[in-house]
Amino acid sequence: MTAPSTSASQSEEICLSLQDLSISYGNKEAVRGVYMDIPKGKVTAFIGPSGCGKSTVLRALNRMNDLIDGCAIRGRVVFQGQDLYQRDIDPVEVRRRIGMVFQKPNPFPKSIYDNIAFGARINGYRGDMDELVERSLRKAALWDETKDKLRDSGYALSGGQQQRLCIARTIAIEPEVILMDEPCSALDPISTLKIEEMMHELKKNYTIVIVTHNMQQAVRVSDYTGFFNVSNREDRDSKVGCLVEFSETESIFNSPQQLATQDYVSGRFG
């Protein structure tokens, strides 16, 4: 195997297809040449040393990079047959279908109930709001802890609860894909465990892409893993991120094809 591009498996249905994706900030290239087919209804993990562009690629999947000054994207991200970066694509619509959970819990300064209802309301949800709030909180394994204080501020929750609230908020808009950027990096081990358990439930209905710097977490939660790395470009001395290997999690950790992957997963650098 030579090309770093890898399609996960021929039999899987593909959810997001990254084709020669390169992303730069200003005139500094952050990642280049990513080819990847993210399968539907699975958990895909991005691992790699910090600064290799995992967050950058993740944000490209729902056009979050639009909000960053000077971020430019080349290549294609195909979702349900449409290139997300075509001219006539509405980024707001993209983000409604592909939701995102961030590294730092960022609940709105509103009540727990309104945190969840917000997204549904602006998306024109017509059904029973109470029921939607309960369902979303249950899916995020937060219902039992919050059912008696739905009117309290989201800020009154602990960090782990806030993060699950943010996940519930994303679930409430009923997206097809959920992107998570190191959702557990600011959390204690017990909260982390709860979120990991929840992800196993969620993947029945959603495609999940998660960035993590914790390799055990990738092993525990993901079906597929992409290993990113920074490489020194030959022509200049600037560093640029790239996808080294993408395959079933099993084979990334047990029989990696690339030496760099082998070194990384065995903890020899990182």
Added chain:
Amino acid sequence: MTPRTLSYRHGLSRNIWNRLLSSVAALFTALAVLPLVLVLIYVLIKGGSLINMQLLTELPPPPGLDGGGIGNAIVGTLVVSLIASLIAIPIGVGGGIYLAEYSRSGPFAQFVRFGTNVLAGVPSIICGVFIYGLIVSTRALMGQSYSAIAGGMALAVLMIPTVIKTTDEGLKLVPQELRWGAMGVGASRVITITRVTLPAALAPIATGVVLGIARAAGETAPLIFTALFSPFWSDGLLNPIASMSVLIYNYAIMPYEAQISLAWAASFVLVMMILAANLLARWLGHLSRQ
């Protein structure tokens, strides 16, 4: 060999200098606070003793007569400040939102920020002359010259930079993650701003607006050329209107005892209103830190 003493030695030159400079700093601090304290005490003594119901509700007497009050000037100051707020708050908050949320710090935004800073430093009398030239002397407002609306516009020019700046800075304090969170659940930019960012920045913005109003309400120079003055109750927004600051300006130098004491009473009311506005602003600021 005896160990060197650790006790404080008065004669040491570094200790002498230390004491000397501390005293000098304390002296200058006292000098800086002195005018504030004196003005407050003076106004309190001269004006505070005059306050009664009649003074707050009646019209000023004709020159030479006794009694009367500053009722029309109090109403006038409130009316003109209200007009100014109605103009300055939408424009200022809108401008601040543009700068903080839309402009992406391009050259145009830099230019607007620079212009705002310059405008904030422009002497208030220039704002008055500007509105005088634009509206009063040209009789642009339905053929009227001096009017409450012209006065409100002059004060609005004065308020706008403060409101723009506090809105801009208040919005910049809102963590980026909050905007991303809203965008991440599919909020458009407008919804993100109106439903998430602006409410989160409400306290600092309100504080700035209140301070801006308080500053404008006490101004004389912009009103002399625009709202003028009137010894009567307000006769509609298109006619000249009384205000406390212009009342003070007019009456304080008159040779009549009654008018001079009205000027003192107006000073007292004005200072109290500005003090109250500042306390309100502090309270709003407190809210934001909770």
